[in-house]
Amino acid sequence: MPTIHLENLVKRYGEVEVLHGIELEMADNEFTVLVGPSGCGKSTTLRMIAGLEDVSDGEIYIGGKPVSHLEPKERDLAMVFQDYALYPHMNVAKNMSFALRLQKRPQAEIDKKVRDVAATLGLSEYLDRKPGELSGGQRQRVAMGRALTRDAGTFLFDEPLSNLDAKLRGQMRAELALMSQRVQKNMIYVTHDQIEAMTLADRIVVMHGGYIQQQGTPEELFKRPVNKFVAGFLGMPPMNFLEGEIEERADAVFIKGEGFDLRLDGERAATAKAHRAREVTLGVRPSDLTYDANVAADRSLTLDVMVSEYVGAQSVLLCQCGSAKVMVELNSETPVALGQTLTFAVNANGVHLFDRQSEAAL
Amino acid sequence: MRIAQANRMTPYLFMAPAAIIMAIALMYPLGYMMWGSLRDWDPTQTIGEAEFVGLRNYVTLWNDPNFWESLTVTLKFAFFVVTFEMVIGVGLALLLDRDIRGMSILRTLFILPMMIAPVVVGLMWRYMYHPTIGTFNRFLESIGLERVDWLGNHALMSIIIADIWQWTPFIFILALAALQSLPRSALEAARIDGATGWQQIIHIKLPLMMPVLIVTALLRLIDAFKVLEVILVMTEGGPGLSTEILALRISRTATEFRELGVAAAMSNYLLILLLLLTVAMFAFNRWQEIRAARQKMAVEEEE
Numbered sequence: 001m002p003t004i005h006l007e008n009l010v011k012r013y014g015e016v017e018v019l020h021g022i023e024l025e026m027a028d029n030e031f032t033v034l035v036g037p038s039g040c041g042k043s044t045t046l047r048m049i050a051g052l053e054d055v056s057d058g059e060i061y062i063g064g065k066p067v068s069h070l071e072p073k074e075r076d077l078a079m080v081f082q083d084y085a086l087y088p089h090m091n092v093a094k095n096m097s098f099a100l101r102l103q104k105r106p107q108a109e110i111d112k113k114v115r116d117v118a119a120t121l122g123l124s125e126y127l128d129r130k131p132g133e134l135s136g137g138q139r140q141r142v143a144m145g146r147a148l149t150r151d152a153g154t155f156l157f158d159e160p161l162s163n164l165d166a167k168l169r170g171q172m173r174a175e176l177a178l179m180s181q182r183v184q185k186n187m188i189y190v191t192h193d194q195i196e197a198m199t200l201a202d203r204i205v206v207m208h209g210g211y212i213q214q215q216g217t218p219e220e221l222f223k224r225p226v227n228k229f230v231a232g233f234l235g236m237p238p239m240n241f242l243e244g245e246i247e248e249r250a251d252a253v254f255i256k257g258e259g260f261d262l263r264l265d266g267e268r269a270a271t272a273k274a275h276r277a278r279e280v281t282l283g284v285r286p287s288d289l290t291y292d293a294n295v296a297a298d299r300s301l302t303l304d305v306m307v308s309e310y311v312g313a314q315s316v317l318l319c320q321c322g323s324a325k326v327m328v329e330l331n332s333e334t335p336v337a338l339g340q341t342l343t344f345a346v347n348a349n350g351v352h353l354f355d356r357q358s359e360a361a362l
Numbered sequence: 363m364r365i366a367q368a369n370r371m372t373p374y375l376f377m378a379p380a381a382i383i384m385a386i387a388l389m390y391p392l393g394y395m396m397w398g399s400l401r402d403w404d405p406t407q408t409i410g411e412a413e414f415v416g417l418r419n420y421v422t423l424w425n426d427p428n429f430w431e432s433l434t435v436t437l438k439f440a441f442f443v444v445t446f447e448m449v450i451g452v453g454l455a456l457l458l459d460r461d462i463r464g465m466s467i468l469r470t471l472f473i474l475p476m477m478i479a480p481v482v483v484g485l486m487w488r489y490m491y492h493p494t495i496g497t498f499n500r501f502l503e504s505i506g507l508e509r510v511d512w513l514g515n516h517a518l519m520s521i522i523i524a525d526i527w528q529w530t531p532f533i534f535i536l537a538l539a540a541l542q543s544l545p546r547s548a549l550e551a552a553r554i555d556g557a558t559g560w561q562q563i564i565h566i567k568l569p570l571m572m573p574v575l576i577v578t579a580l581l582r583l584i585d586a587f588k589v590l591e592v593i594l595v596m597t598e599g600g601p602g603l604s605t606e607i608l609a610l611r612i613s614r615t616a617t618e619f620r621e622l623g624v625a626a627a628m629s630n631y632l633l634i635l636l637l638l639l640t641v642a643m644f645a646f647n648r649w650q651e652i653r654a655a656r657q658k659m660a661v662e663e664e665e
Binding site (some may be wrong): 050051052071072073077078079081082083084085086087088089098099102103130132133146150 | 547553566623
């Protein structure tokens with residue numbers, strides 16, 4: 001399958017520039033997820049790759065060939081839309097075979113292809129139905145089936161699961177993951193849902209304000225976010241941020257803020273030292289806090305428990321630290337009462353420091 | 363108890379003004395025409411004085427070749443007019459469904475003919491068709507072609523052209539509205555599936571516009587059967603009976619031939635024709651509704 005390369009891609013609507021020079025290289029057979037809040041430019045990027053939006057500046061290469069002047073049909077892609085974009089007047093079989101019929105392939109070949117794809121997606125008994133006679137999940141499958149029947153080199157997904165209810169979304173997400181393993185194609189997937197991004201992607205590209213913030217494997221992005229935005233965007237419940245200052249006392253480095261005074265170790269102490277006396281933001285994920293009554297004060301946060309959200313095996317505590325809110329994820333069996341003041345040990349490897357002005361990771 | 367009863371009456375109370383106006387403005391004249399069509403009725407008589415003749419007027423008309431000639435002209439006129447208007451109107455809509463500078467002005471210009479009073483349209487075209495000083499013949503002469511006898515030998519064609527000029531905009535605006543309400547993503551999906559501009563029109567746009575187009579065509583057909591003023595001004599039904607459409611014949615029967623009963627009977631024939639078309643339109647709408655409801659039910663069963 002061809003590699004896709006975006007070179008300094010710019011999109012302007014009139015005077016307004018919405019994409020500012022996107023550089024992106026997608027490897028062969030890679031599942032790339034573009035993720036970010038609405039308005040970050042992820043859908044625009046995808047639509048430019050598809051050829052549905054003009055490229056204002058820069059170039060798109062598919063398999064080394066510049067394609068930005070080509071019509072969508074000349075780019076060898078298939079796309080799944082957010083609202084499925086099925087043809088309402090055609091039945092499922094006709095929807096799935098539309099591209100092949102336009103290519104004037106032999107009828108026998110078309111029939112076989114449609115039957116095969118329908119079988120893998122569990123659509124065999126619905127081939128004669130119109131999209132209006134299908135449920136949301138089935139329509140979603142038909143949209144996917146239409147893309148699969150094409151046998152295109154690259155698959156584009158524009159928030160394909162966001163119109164489904166939560167349960168169905170989880171189910172379809174799993175099916176998508178299965179499909180991507182099976183068909184071995186380039187997949188570019190746009191979503192605002194970080195769980196979809198984390199579970200499906202080989203590579204996540206986090207976008208914000210028309211810029212790529214960071215790209216890498218889900219693990220890289222989760223463990224080593226390059227800035228506060230990426231750190232806060234990925235992970236559920238989101239990372240806690242506390243404002244503090246770096247202080248050096250008695251050969252040790254501390255970060256001190258309202259209601260906490262945390263000692264930093266090893267590598268983090270060294271990097272923090274270089275930023276001494278500068279204002280920073282401390283980031284700690286809810287899962288990096290553990291309830292421990294006996295931990296030393298400079299290794300822990302002391303929090304007032306305000307609300308407990310019971311999710312099942314895990315509970316999420318919403319606590320107060322000074323004037324800031326802090327979320328803690330812990331085992332539901334832990335005996336915690338609302339209104340208590342408790343100490344939580346901070347996982348030394350889970351400490352993230354960000355410059356408060358630039359929001360970049362230290 | 364009494365309050366509950368009064369409450370039940372409230373809706374009827376609210377509907378009463380509309381019902382009364384309907385009865386006076388619609389049902390009374392209609393009934394009057396039905397009643398009149400059963401009489402040998404002269405404009406000097408009151409309807410009570412006229413002699414009751416049963417269905418004689420209807421039978422006379424049925425056996426009158428001139429009536430049939432008129433009906434044929436009407437059907438021909440309606441058929442050609444609606445066919446051409448649909449093709450041109452939808453074609454224009456497909457052409458102008460894009461965002462380029464000045465498009466809104468262009469669209470407004472296109473619908474101007476529809477806003478001109480029919481009598482004025484008739485006068486305009488009569489002058490343009492004039493054998494010697496008319497625009498068309500002067501133009502033909504200037505490029506060295508022969509004059510055409512527009513309102514003579516080609517009278518039916520000429521009135522059809524005038525009507526197409528006036529009413530294509532009606533189809534155009536409805537078709538344009540239908541086009542612009544099409545699901546954008548389905549068209550994008552078609553582009554990605556490899557459909558060319560023409561293939562998008564044939565496989566996606568036209569089929570999706572079809573419900574609107576069918577209703578538009580029926581509405582236009584109903585209107586075409588009732589056209590009067592433009593033709594009255596342009597040809598007065600001539601030469602001979604070549605452009606005497608039914609509405610014109612009805613008006614002449616009543617005013618020139620002073621046979622109100624026959625005119626009323628003819629109106630009723632026309633009414634029956636229009637009623638059939640209207641019923642067809644309602645049946646089509648109903649069918650659409652039922653289909654939509656059935657689809658919705660099928661979906662709910664699945665979920």
